[in-house]
Amino acid sequence: MQDDSTQQKKPLRAAALKRTFRLYKYVKPYWPAFGLGLLFLFISSAANLAFPKLLGELVDAAGGHRVTNDPHRINQIGLFLAGILIAQGIFGYLRIMLFVNVTERSLASLRQHIYNHMIKLPMRFFLNRRVGELGSRISSDISLLQETFTTTVAEFIRQLIIIVGGLVLLLHTSVQLTILMLTTLPVIMVIAFFFGRFVRRYSKLAQSQVAEANTIVEETLQGVLNVKAFANEFFEMQRYHKKIREVAATGMKTGKFRGAFAASMIVGVFGAMIGVIWRGALLIAEGKMDPGMLLSFVLYSSFIGGSVAGLAEVYASIQKSIGATEHLLEILDEPAEPVEEMTTVAPQDQLTGQISFNDISFHYPTREDQEVLQHVSFDIAPDQQVALVGPSGAGKSTIVSLLLRLYDPQEGTVRFNGKDATGFPLSALRSQMAIVPQDVFLFGGTIRENIAYGKPGAGTEEVKAAAEKANAWEFIERFPDGLDTIVGERGIQLSGGQRQRIAIARAVLKNPRILILDEATSALDSESERLVQDALEKLMEGRTSIVIAHRLSTVRQADKIIVLDKGQLVEEGTHEELVQMDGGLYRNLSEMQFSH
Numbered sequence: 001m002q003d004d005s006t007q008q009k010k011p012l013r014a015a016a017l018k019r020t021f022r023l024y025k026y027v028k029p030y031w032p033a034f035g036l037g038l039l040f041l042f043i044s045s046a047a048n049l050a051f052p053k054l055l056g057e058l059v060d061a062a063g064g065h066r067v068t069n070d071p072h073r074i075n076q077i078g079l080f081l082a083g084i085l086i087a088q089g090i091f092g093y094l095r096i097m098l099f100v101n102v103t104e105r106s107l108a109s110l111r112q113h114i115y116n117h118m119i120k121l122p123m124r125f126f127l128n129r130r131v132g133e134l135g136s137r138i139s140s141d142i143s144l145l146q147e148t149f150t151t152t153v154a155e156f157i158r159q160l161i162i163i164v165g166g167l168v169l170l171l172h173t174s175v176q177l178t179i180l181m182l183t184t185l186p187v188i189m190v191i192a193f194f195f196g197r198f199v200r201r202y203s204k205l206a207q208s209q210v211a212e213a214n215t216i217v218e219e220t221l222q223g224v225l226n227v228k229a230f231a232n233e234f235f236e237m238q239r240y241h242k243k244i245r246e247v248a249a250t251g252m253k254t255g256k257f258r259g260a261f262a263a264s265m266i267v268g269v270f271g272a273m274i275g276v277i278w279r280g281a282l283l284i285a286e287g288k289m290d291p292g293m294l295l296s297f298v299l300y301s302s303f304i305g306g307s308v309a310g311l312a313e314v315y316a317s318i319q320k321s322i323g324a325t326e327h328l329l330e331i332l333d334e335p336a337e338p339v340e341e342m343t344t345v346a347p348q349d350q351l352t353g354q355i356s357f358n359d360i361s362f363h364y365p366t367r368e369d370q371e372v373l374q375h376v377s378f379d380i381a382p383d384q385q386v387a388l389v390g391p392s393g394a395g396k397s398t399i400v401s402l403l404l405r406l407y408d409p410q411e412g413t414v415r416f417n418g419k420d421a422t423g424f425p426l427s428a429l430r431s432q433m434a435i436v437p438q439d440v441f442l443f444g445g446t447i448r449e450n451i452a453y454g455k456p457g458a459g460t461e462e463v464k465a466a467a468e469k470a471n472a473w474e475f476i477e478r479f480p481d482g483l484d485t486i487v488g489e490r491g492i493q494l495s496g497g498q499r500q501r502i503a504i505a506r507a508v509l510k511n512p513r514i515l516i517l518d519e520a521t522s523a524l525d526s527e528s529e530r531l532v533q534d535a536l537e538k539l540m541e542g543r544t545s546i547v548i549a550h551r552l553s554t555v556r557q558a559d560k561i562i563v564l565d566k567g568q569l570v571e572e573g574t575h576e577e578l579v580q581m582d583g584g585l586y587r588n589l590s591e592m593q594f595s596h
């Protein structure tokens, strides 16, 4: 669980700001609207500044010391004020609308750009990141930017205009009072700085504690089955209780500083106000000032005070968005895989189904010291059925990953058609292979969508034919909604065997040159097993297939069995050949499996 406000606050540095400006390219196409928005912002802020002055004049027109009372002028000023008010409303509305439009369009393009980039990133990128975290991070980073673009930037500009313009008008109204007011500022600033630091520190702590508490809630709800199965409800309640108590304790500590902060700010601000009004009253009494001027002065001071206070918030928010931007840029700076949209595969890139591994050594980028494959070489002829067997962790799935070029080996080459795999466009390679994984991943939509994933845009007839071939049609047909049955998140509304047959139908539709099957370890009941096995056999016909076999009973008919152990290829041959080998690993494994 991420908490927006604890994360990614970075000090404002020139370099960071400069990097942030790289995002400007997303706003650039909309700069005329943005510029117009800025102009309106300027107008509405300036109109804002006119109010205190005019209100002061209105009061004085009623009869100050130095002005004669003048009903005509009162009405004139009143009308003028109303006019400004309306203008401000209109410009304010237009400004917000323009800013929101620009922001929404820019963010849509940024979102799309980031997603497009991220989905093309190599597996290496996803290995050391938690995917859920990545997703929520990006959405919170983008919402932060959304706020910055729509409100913060505008607020910042508005506040600057008000502070600078306000100060000029204050000086114009009364130099003496301005100096008096400004002398109180340092005191208020010191108080704000001192307490503000504590408040920030404790709020940060509280936020991270809340995040920890939320993690408990999330994890236990997601894994509620485990909690219940272990009868650990009370254990979890305790764990949550402890965290929540910590949150409350920190909150109360923060409260002390927050209270002190608020109280001293109120005393400071009102103290300054009283000082100024007192001094102003004396000036009026001395005939050096009119009541209306004092009113303008006080209003200007409060405008400025409000803007200065707001500036602190704006600063924090800009800091946060710089952090967010850096994150997003980090992702954008990761080199993507050279995947491209494939409609047809060029003739020279068409796979014959011949594959060879030549002296391949490989370690995962995250674990450099663990050689997962060591000098592995083998050849697969077109249309051969090959089984990969070996103990858990031997490197079977890794071989599949290398085939799909999810990773490239550090040593040796993978070849297709006798040609180095790197010589084919990545998407051309992958588009001619299909994998039926062990853990079938279904998307949350309908059965139809899930099958058509093998060939986006496939028509009902095609989908149906694929489902029939995969022995899936008989159960799909029995659902009232047929192909339009919703499978539920990750396919939870289907049984294991049904999920597998959908994955097979998907592969049938893709009609790959090379088929990769990761046999399910969890045994299905014999009826589903037979249906799945039968569908797989039909699917394997007429193409090269590589089966990661966990149960040796299913690999007897394979043209070739490759036996791996601890990253090395230890035996290779047909079932008959391998069972002959005295002390061979395959023979051992099959004796073990068939002895019970």
Ligand SMILES: Nc1ncnc2c1ncn2[C@@H]1O[C@H](COP(=O)(O)OP(=O)(O)OP(=O)(O)O)[C@@H](O)[C@H]1O
Residues within 6 Å of the ligand: 127, 364, 366, 367, 372, 390, 391, 392, 393, 394, 395, 396, 397, 398, 399
């Ligand atoms: N993404 C990864 N990052 C680092 N190491 C990994 C990764 N995936 C697998 N490994 C390691 O590589 C080795 C081979 O794993 P692999 O998944 O290829 O084995 P396997 O033969 O398919 O095993 P199983 O039959 O249990 O699925 C294991 O020691 C594993 O810990």
